[in-house]
Amino acid sequence: MAKVILSISGMSCSACSNSLEKYLNKQKGIKNATVNLVLAQALIEYDESLTIADLNKFVEEAGFKSLGIYNEKKETKKENNKQILLIFTLLVILVLYISMAHMARLPEIPFLGMKHHPINYTISLLVLTVPFLIYGFDIFKSGYKNLLHKSPNMDTLVSIGVLASFIYSLVGTFLVLFKSTSYMETIYYESVVTVIYFIKLGRYIDRKSKEKTKEALQELVTITPSFALLKIGNKEKEVTIDEVKKGDILICKPGMKIAVDGTITKGKSHFDESFITGESASLKKGPSQKVIAGSLNIDGTVEYKAEKIGKDTTISEIVRLVVEATNTKAPLAKIADKVSGVFVPVIIALAVLTFIIHLVLKNSLSSSLIYFVTVLVVACPCALGLATPVAIVISEGLAAKNGILIKSSEILENAHKVTTIIFDKTGTLTYGKLQVNKIYNYSSYSEKSLLELVASIENKSSHPIAKAFKEINSSLEVTNFKDISGYGVKATINDKDYYLGNGKLLEKLSIDNNHKEKEKSLQESGNSIIYCLENNKVIALIGLKDTPRDNAKRIIKELKYQNKRVLMLTGDNEITASVVAKDLGIDEVYASLLPQEKTTKIKELITSGEKVLMVGDGINDAPSLKTATIGVSLSSGTDIANNSADVILMNNNLVSIINLLNISKKTVINIKENLFWAFFYNICMIPVAAGLLSKYITMNPMLASIAMTLSSLTVMLNALRLNRIKIRKN
Structure with a gap:
C-alpha cells in the first residue's frame, strides 16, 4: 500500500469534503481516504496498482479538481481574487441602488427608475445579473455534479435557490416586456446578485482565515534556506538546496542556517533549534554531532556532511507528520460529518415544505419563493463543517511549533482524557546521560x-x-x-x-x-x-x-494535582528504581521488567478501565508505547521516521506533557464551542428564514447569505483563539 496527499480545489463546505471522501472510498484499489476541508487536501492510502493519474481522475469524477501531490515548498498563496471581488462589490452596490433607491427615497439613476422607466429598470437589472451568474458558475457546476453523485452540498442548496429566483425573475421580465408592468413584483434579480456576492465574499474571508490557521505549519515549511555553501576543494560555491547530494561537504557560517540534515566534520558553534524544540537555549555542537536543517548558526563556522536531503530531512518529516495528522478524522469530526451528511437533503425537503405551506396559506408565489430561497441559503452547513477541522489544524500547528508532534487528530482530542501516566526511568525521568x-x-x-x-x-x-x-x-x-x-x-x-x-x-x-x-x-x-x-x-x-531531570519532580507533582495516577515501569533493578522514584515522588514502581512484562502491565491497567499514557523511548520502548492508549516519546530530534509513538516530544522536556494535556483539553472545548454555535445558528435562523416568526422578524436571501457568512466567520475567529494557549517552557 502507498500513501499520498493530494491538494484539492473546489471544496466549499463539509458536504463537499464528505462527498469527495465517500466517492474516493468507493473506488477499487483505495483502502482509505480522508479529506480535510480546511487544508483542502485528501490523504489517500491506495494499492500501488493505481497511479496518481488514476487518483486525480477519481477526484475530477467527484466534481472537484486535483492540484496534484501536496508539496509543502510549492504550497504558496493561491490565486488572488481580491481585484475581481472589488469589481463585483461595485456592481452589487449598483444593483442594490437601482433596485432599492425608490424604497430608501434616494434619487434614482436617470432612465432607470422603477416607477417611470420600468422596462429600462428591469433590463438593466437583468444585464447586471448576468456577470454574477458567470462569477458564480463554479458554484452551479459543483452543485450540479454533487447532486448527480447523490451527495448534495452547500453549492447545491445555493444553486437551487439562485436559479429558482433567476428563472422566476426572467419569466417576470418577459411578462413586464410583453404584458404589463404590474408584474414588477416578480423581479428578484437583487436576490440572485446578493446571494452570489455574499457567498463569494464569505469564501474569500474563509480562505484568508484558513491561511491564518496554517501559519504555524507554513513557518515550519519556510524555515529551511533555499541555498547552501558547497565546499569544492579549497573553494566554496553557492548552490540551491536541490543541487545538494548526500555526502557533500557543506559550509555554514555565523548567521546562516543549516541547509540539510548532516554531521559536523569540522568546527564548533552554538545552534538555535527552537523551531524544532520550542526551546530558546542554544546548543553547542562540534565534530561528529548531528545538525538539523533550518538550525541557525550563531557564532562559529562549521563544515558538515550532508546526510538527509529533500523530503528526508527532519523538518520535512515533521511537516509530513503534522499534515497527515490534520488529515485524519477526530471522533467529534466524524459526528459532525454524519450530521452534515444528512443535513443538506433535509434542508432541501424543509425548503420545499416551506414553499408549499406558504402557497397553501395563500401567500403569493413570489413571497413563497423568497421563503424557499432564504431557507436554502441560510441553512448551508459551512460552520458545522469547519467546527472541528479548523481547531485541529491550529492546535496541531501550535503543538508542532513548540516541539510536540501529534500524529493524529484522535490523539489530540483524547490526550486530556488519560487517567494514568506511566514513565520509563532511564532517559525519560532521568537525562539518560549515564x-x-x-x-x-x-x-x-x-x-x-x-x-x-x-x-x-x-x-x-x-x-x-x-x-x-x-x-x-x-x-x-x-x-x-x-x-x-x-x-x-x-x-x-x-x-x-x-x-x-x-x-x-x-x-x-x-x-x-x-x-x-x-x-x-x-x-x-x-x-x-x-x-x-x-x-x-x-x-x-x-x-x-544517572541524574534525574531538573523538572521531573515538579511535573510529577503537577500531574498528581490533576488527579492523574503516576507509575514508573523500568527494566532497571528494584533497589535503584525505588531510590529514583522516592526522590521524584512516585509511589507506584514496577522494576526489573522485561519489555513484554511492561506490555502486560499496561494491558492490565487498560482492562481495568484506565486510559494509559506511556512516556518512554520511541524505539526501545516501542511495544509499550503501541500498547498504551497513547504513547509519548522523548526524541533526540533526528530520527522521528522510525519512532513508534503517537506523540513525539522534540525538546526532550517533560513539561511538554503538561502542554500536551492542556492543548488537548483547550482544543476539545473549542471544538464543542464551535459545534454549539454552528447548531445554535441553524436552530435560530431556519425558523426565521421559513417565516415562522414573520410577525416579529423577517429575513430575505441577501440577509440569509450575510448570516451564513458571519456564522462561518464566528467559528473561524473562535478557533483562532487557540493560538493564545499559554505554552509552558519549564
Missing part, C-alpha cells in the same frame, strides 16, 4: 582495556545505557552482535564470546552470582549495574550513575 561511576575489575585487563572492550560492544546497541560509553575509544572489531531484550547483549571479539547485561542475565545463563553484595551496594546508591562476561565468566561489575 556515567561510569564504579568498576569492579575481576579480569587481567587494565581498566582502560576493559572499558574499550565494553564500549566497542555497546557501540552496536541503541539502548540508553550504551550512551555511557560513547566517549570511550571503541575501535575493537565486533561480530555476531545480538540484542537479548530485557537482559543485555551478546557479541564476539577476537573469537571470544562476551555478554553485557543485568543480574537477570546471569540467571538466564545459569551462572552463579557471587557478586550480589557489591551489586546491592551499587544499587542502593542509585547506580544501574552491568555485568561483563567473557566466555560465560564474570570479568567485571560496572556501576553507572
